Amino acid sequence: MRLLLIEDYLPLARSLTQGLKEAGYGVDAAADGETGLALAEETAYDVIVLDLMLPRADGYVVLERLRAAKSTAGVIILTARHELPDRIRGLDLGADDYVTKPFAFDELVARIRSVVRRRQGLPHNVIEIADLKVDTTARRVERGGHVIALSAREYALIEYLASRHGETITRAEIVEHVYDFASAPSSNVVDVYIGYLRRKIDREGQVKLIHTRRGIGYCIGALE
Amino acid sequence: MSRRAVSLQRTLTVTVIAIVGVALAGLSATVYELYGRGSRERFDERLAEVARDAAMRVGRDGILPSDLEADLLPTLDQSRGATSFQLWNDDGSVLARYPPLASVALSPPEGALPRFDTVPLPEGGAGRLYRAWLGSGPKGSAPSAAKRIGIAVLRDTGKLEHRLARLRRLLGATTIGTMFLSGLVAWLVIHRSVRSVARLSTRIGSIDAFSLGERLDVEDLPDELRPPFAKVNELLSRIEQVLSRERQFSADVSHELRTPLAGLRAILEVSGSRERAPSEHRAALGDALEVVRQLEAIVENLLALARLGVGQPTEEHREQIEIGGLVESCFAPLGDIAQRRGLRFDNWVAPTAGVVADKVKLRLITSNLLSNAVQYTAEGGWITVESEPALGVVLRVRDSGPAIPESALARIFDPFFRVDHSRSGGGDHYGIGLTLVRGLCETCGYRVKAENEPGGAVAFTVTRQPTPGAELDGSAPLQPRIGTGTD
Numbered sequence: 001m002r003l004l005l006i007e008d009y010l011p012l013a014r015s016l017t018q019g020l021k022e023a024g025y026g027v028d029a030a031a032d033g034e035t036g037l038a039l040a041e042e043t044a045y046d047v048i049v050l051d052l053m054l055p056r057a058d059g060y061v062v063l064e065r066l067r068a069a070k071s072t073a074g075v076i077i078l079t080a081r082h083e084l085p086d087r088i089r090g091l092d093l094g095a096d097d098y099v100t101k102p103f104a105f106d107e108l109v110a111r112i113r114s115v116v117r118r119r120q121g122l123p124h125n126v127i128e129i130a131d132l133k134v135d136t137t138a139r140r141v142e143r144g145g146h147v148i149a150l151s152a153r154e155y156a157l158i159e160y161l162a163s164r165h166g167e168t169i170t171r172a173e174i175v176e177h178v179y180d181f182a183s184a185p186s187s188n189v190v191d192v193y194i195g196y197l198r199r200k201i202d203r204e205g206q207v208k209l210i211h212t213r214r215g216i217g218y219c220i221g222a223l224e
Numbered sequence: 225m226s227r228r229a230v231s232l233q234r235t236l237t238v239t240v241i242a243i244v245g246v247a248l249a250g251l252s253a254t255v256y257e258l259y260g261r262g263s264r265e266r267f268d269e270r271l272a273e274v275a276r277d278a279a280m281r282v283g284r285d286g287i288l289p290s291d292l293e294a295d296l297l298p299t300l301d302q303s304r305g306a307t308s309f310q311l312w313n314d315d316g317s318v319l320a321r322y323p324p325l326a327s328v329a330l331s332p333p334e335g336a337l338p339r340f341d342t343v344p345l346p347e348g349g350a351g352r353l354y355r356a357w358l359g360s361g362p363k364g365s366a367p368s369a370a371k372r373i374g375i376a377v378l379r380d381t382g383k384l385e386h387r388l389a390r391l392r393r394l395l396g397a398t399t400i401g402t403m404f405l406s407g408l409v410a411w412l413v414i415h416r417s418v419r420s421v422a423r424l425s426t427r428i429g430s431i432d433a434f435s436l437g438e439r440l441d442v443e444d445l446p447d448e449l450r451p452p453f454a455k456v457n458e459l460l461s462r463i464e465q466v467l468s469r470e471r472q473f474s475a476d477v478s479h480e481l482r483t484p485l486a487g488l489r490a491i492l493e494v495s496g497s498r499e500r501a502p503s504e505h506r507a508a509l510g511d512a513l514e515v516v517r518q519l520e521a522i523v524e525n526l527l528a529l530a531r532l533g534v535g536q537p538t539e540e541h542r543e544q545i546e547i548g549g550l551v552e553s554c555f556a557p558l559g560d561i562a563q564r565r566g567l568r569f570d571n572w573v574a575p576t577a578g579v580v581a582d583k584v585k586l587r588l589i590t591s592n593l594l595s596n597a598v599q600y601t602a603e604g605g606w607i608t609v610e611s612e613p614a615l616g617v618v619l620r621v622r623d624s625g626p627a628i629p630e631s632a633l634a635r636i637f638d639p640f641f642r643v644d645h646s647r648s649g650g651g652d653h654y655g656i657g658l659t660l661v662r663g664l665c666e667t668c669g670y671r672v673k674a675e676n677e678p679g680g681a682v683a684f685t686v687t688r689q690p691t692p693g694a695e696l697d698g699s700a701p702l703q704p705r706i707g708t709g710t711d
Contacts, residue, residue, distance in 0.1 A: 011488075011511050012483065015494045016490050019497065082482075100482070102482055106493070
């Protein structure tokens with residue numbers, strides 16, 4: 001999942017970036033509204049965490065322009081403004097959720113998951129594909145009742161594939177949604193991680209769930 | 225000396241009753257006196273008339289008519305009271321007698337002049353007696369030819385007194401009734417006003433911090449009572465304004481603390497969420513410490529502002545302060561941030577520049593102005609500090625901008641005033657730093673103003689009255705302005 005954090009208070013922005021990265025998200029950070037908008041135009045973020053009082057275009061303006069540009073990213077407003085009219089205005093402008101400062105980090109992450117889930121039309125946090133279960137809350141993957149140990153990147157990849165199971169997903173989409181800019185993936189990093197996942201999930205004797213669409217990308221599902 | 229509580233209603237009612245009573249009693253007494261005197265005079269005139277009539281009917285020769293009583297009847301008018309009379313000849317022998325009051329022994333008049341007397345009647349009560357010597361015969365006849373006849377007429381005054389007594393009672397009843405009625409009306413009128421006052425005071429009693437928006441309905445009040453309650457309404461408005469400002473201030477303070485608190489919490493939660501290398505923890509603790517320092521600065525400013533606001537006489541230690549050194553020491557803690565934001569700092573204060581002032585206050589003023597400049601000057605800009613005490617300029621902090629919108633210049637010193645976000649860098653508004661600066665300047669007798677300069681630069685200047693006679697040549701001319709301001 002790719003996140004954009006637009007927050008001008010640097011100590012908060014730094015720790016949130018670190019925490020969200022550690023929670024498995026690809027995170028980009030912007031310290032003002034215009035930079036945030038520019039980043040959001042370049043990349044299809046899954047979720048944007050947006051402060052309201054920002055230098056150069058405040059949060060409401062950013063949100064308005066995002067929605068005017070038909071951005072479908074989930075937006076969570078994260079602000080010290082806790083008055084009712086502010087919340088209503090934020091939600092009416094197209095925010096998916098409104099979190100006031102100070103907040104618990106775990107709650108913010110839970111709300112991000114919830115927004116992602118709603119965006120994907122999933123009813124709950126466990127995605128089931130045949131006998132494969134991806135629990136997005138516990139960040140745990142099971143197959144046939146056995147827990148599969150995955151690295152953070154492997155998990156991020158399987159979660160993204162699982163969230164769009166049945167669809168064919170291009171490498172570019174994977175790069176955009178799974179890895180953050182800073183990690184600057186080499187051209188074949190997707191293939192390398194798909195290889196890791198196959199070794200752990202599609203073991204010998206099991207039905208293959210990860211399929212390659214030659215020249216296009218990948219697909220997960222028990223279709224073939 | 226304790227003052228006895230006064231009931232307005234009782235006092236006014238009693239006063240009205242007393243005034244009406246005195247006025248009516250006086251009026252009644254006058255009416256009674258005039259009427260009574262008139263009645264008595266008429267009564268006496270009738271007696272004299274009866275006497276004259278009787279004398280007239282006696283012949284010149286002193287011979288009585290056959291039926292004197294019947295002739296006199298119309299004049300006697302017994303309805304006015306029982307009347308008797310007696311006539312005497314000149315020699316004192318009784319000529320005639322009319323007897324209803326025969327029990328009273330009538331005596332002939334003494335002396336030549338007619339006279340009236342009040343005499344007690346044996347049956348009780350009193351009678352009026354008229355005695356005179358009159359000439360007999362019809363009027364107009366020569367007095368010399370007339371015979372002298374002594375006449376006494378006595379009439380019971382019971383009916384007259386009875387009538388006068390009735391009048392007294394009537395006047396008395398009218399006076400007392402009117403006093404009672406006017407007292408009642410006064411009581412009711414005052415009661416109505418007092419009741420509306422009582423109702424309003426109950427309303428005032430029920431107003432608390434949450435219903436300060438309510439206003440007293442003064443339309444029903446008499447004009448005289450309206451002003452104090454209208455003033456209460458004005459007072460309520462002022463309290464409401466002050467309270468709403470205070471509430472806004474509290475909300476702003478809590479808002480001011482929320483963002484750093486959120487930062488602190490996120491740093492600690494993320495840092496403690498997993499096993500980490502000591503170096504990572506150290507970095508997180510460093511970040512946390514930076515936030516704590518910011519919180520401290522906010523709290524320190526809030527406290528200083530609260531002290532100014534309460535008007536407590538803050539302790540003042542006036543001493544000679546070397547401004548250049550003060551600026552250096554105030555800028556030191558901001559150096560890191562300034563460097564990170566690529567700001568160039570120049571302290572142009574001459575080593576000789578000094579003022580006598582409270583060092584704690586001047587330090588807070590300087591720190592806040594510098595902190596404001598470091599925070600809001602666009603990255604890569606410059607900040608300069610000048611001081612020219614002899615010219616009245618205690619401190620001038622200039623920065624390369626961006627400029628403050630003209631509409632915001634006057635209000636930038638208001639607490640938590642939010643300006644266009646183009647000039648907000650690290651924070652999202654000006655907080656209370658500048659409010660504190662203004663408050664401190666006022667207590668020091670200084671003035672502070674913010675100005676935009678050509679080229680987008682911004683200057684905050686703290687001035688005082690120029691020192692009279694201060695030598696101007698001792699101050700070196702200011703160095704030329706650095707021309708690297710952002711355009």
